[in-house]
Amino acid sequence: MTTTREIHLASRPSGWPVPANFRTVTVELPEPGPGQVLVRNTAISVDPYMRGRMNDVTSYVAPFALDAPLGGGAVGEVVASSSDNVTVGDTVLHQLGWREHALLDDSAARVVDTDIAPASAYLGALGMPGMTAYVGLTRIAQLKEGDTVFVSGAAGAVGSMAGQLARQLGAAKVIGSAGSREKVAWLEEIGFDVAFDYHDGPVRRQLKEHGPVDVYFDNVGGEHLEGAITHMADFGRIACCGAISSYNDEQPSPGPRNLAIITSKRLTIRGFIVSDHGEAAGEFYRTVGPWLADGRITTRETWAEGLDQAVEAFLDLHRGGNTGKMLVRLGS
Numbered sequence: 001m002t003t004t005r006e007i008h009l010a011s012r013p014s015g016w017p018v019p020a021n022f023r024t025v026t027v028e029l030p031e032p033g034p035g036q037v038l039v040r041n042t043a044i045s046v047d048p049y050m051r052g053r054m055n056d057v058t059s060y061v062a063p064f065a066l067d068a069p070l071g072g073g074a075v076g077e078v079v080a081s082s083s084d085n086v087t088v089g090d091t092v093l094h095q096l097g098w099r100e101h102a103l104l105d106d107s108a109a110r111v112v113d114t115d116i117a118p119a120s121a122y123l124g125a126l127g128m129p130g131m132t133a134y135v136g137l138t139r140i141a142q143l144k145e146g147d148t149v150f151v152s153g154a155a156g157a158v159g160s161m162a163g164q165l166a167r168q169l170g171a172a173k174v175i176g177s178a179g180s181r182e183k184v185a186w187l188e189e190i191g192f193d194v195a196f197d198y199h200d201g202p203v204r205r206q207l208k209e210h211g212p213v214d215v216y217f218d219n220v221g222g223e224h225l226e227g228a229i230t231h232m233a234d235f236g237r238i239a240c241c242g243a244i245s246s247y248n249d250e251q252p253s254p255g256p257r258n259l260a261i262i263t264s265k266r267l268t269i270r271g272f273i274v275s276d277h278g279e280a281a282g283e284f285y286r287t288v289g290p291w292l293a294d295g296r297i298t299t300r301e302t303w304a305e306g307l308d309q310a311v312e313a314f315l316d317l318h319r320g321g322n323t324g325k326m327l328v329r330l331g332s
């Protein structure tokens with residue numbers, strides 16, 4: 001019997017996930033039925049939203065089931081096909097990550113062009129995180145030429161794209177916050193005008209000399225959101241992309257204490273989920289693809305090696321172990 005491995009959710013985390021919440025399971029390698037393809041995954045994505053799916057709560061996406069494989073973005077090579085549309089050797093993007101092989105209907109596998117960018121880019125800069133940055137700036141924050149933009153989580157997959165895209169889209173000044181001196185140095189290298197380590201002091205204090213801020217792209221929530229609200233310009237716009245500082249909290253954390261400023265400064269604060277904005281996909285690829293190709297936008301990836309490291313990579317993402325997109329390499 002030929003086998004393959006996948007990672008299951010063994011129990012629901014309370015607070016920070018621990019390795020015991022996950023189980024690696026060996027299963028028989030399936031064969032594709034009519035219209036299906038078998039994919040050998042070469043890279044799987046670990047993303048912060050997966051933490052929310054581990055909770056048994058109603059949200060914009062269903063929770064992961066217990067004792068079943070986790071899912072998420074992955075790219076790989078088609079190794080068997082009973083499809084007329086996808087052939088053996090194609091590189092595809094799909095949503096059955098956290099496993100070495102994926103059996104898919106061909107409609108769930110998108111063939112990607114590895115001449116334009118390496119397969120892993122479709123999980124990062126040219127994939128969901130890049131598109132999140134683009135949607136957040138263009139559709140939610142309605143970035144205008146000359147804006148001062150502040151991005152938190154700026155050295156991560158979404159944040160590093162948000163800051164660089166803001167610059168390309170006409171921002172006059174781009175400010176970023178991140179969790180280490182090395183990340184701050186990288187942000188300055190890739191074109192942020194100012195970057196600071198949020199461990200060096202309260203965000204409210206560190207942001208003071210760089211504001212007022214027209215657009216805040218919020219990946220972090222909590223103290224970052226409170227600090228940004230204080231330094232927003234009149235009529236500023238805040239795109240609430242995520243609140244990673246609270247994802248592993250056991251109790252809800254207190255909200256910003258300065259919400260009255262929303263009224264006095266006439267702010268717009270709007271949350272969004274990238275999957276609601278499929279209409280932006282074509283524009284995103286047409287706009288951002290060439291910027292990546294000509295080097296106007298640079299990216300980094302942080303790789304973990306092998307399925308056995310996937311859980312650790314997911315935990316490390318929440319500890320700030322990544323610069324740019326966090327990925328797990330499976331085979332080559």
Ligand SMILES: NC(=O)c1ccc[n+]([C@@H]2O[C@H](COP(=O)([O-])OP(=O)(O)OC[C@H]3O[C@@H](n4cnc5c(N)ncnc54)[C@H](OP(=O)(O)O)[C@@H]3O)[C@@H](O)[C@H]2O)c1
Nearest residue numbers: 048156157158178179219241242243244245272273274320
């Ligand atoms: N709305 C949507 O549709 C959508 C789509 C994708 C992602 N998101 C959200 O976007 C955000 C970034 O996602 P991503 O995939 O790009 O992840 P990422 O930024 O690549 O990785 C997560 C980063 O969060 C930072 N972090 C962790 N705890 C923190 C804390 N307490 N305070 C400040 N920073 C902290 C860490 O960097 P440091 O070293 O800087 O702490 C870590 O590297 C997340 O909030 C995610 O949920 C939203």
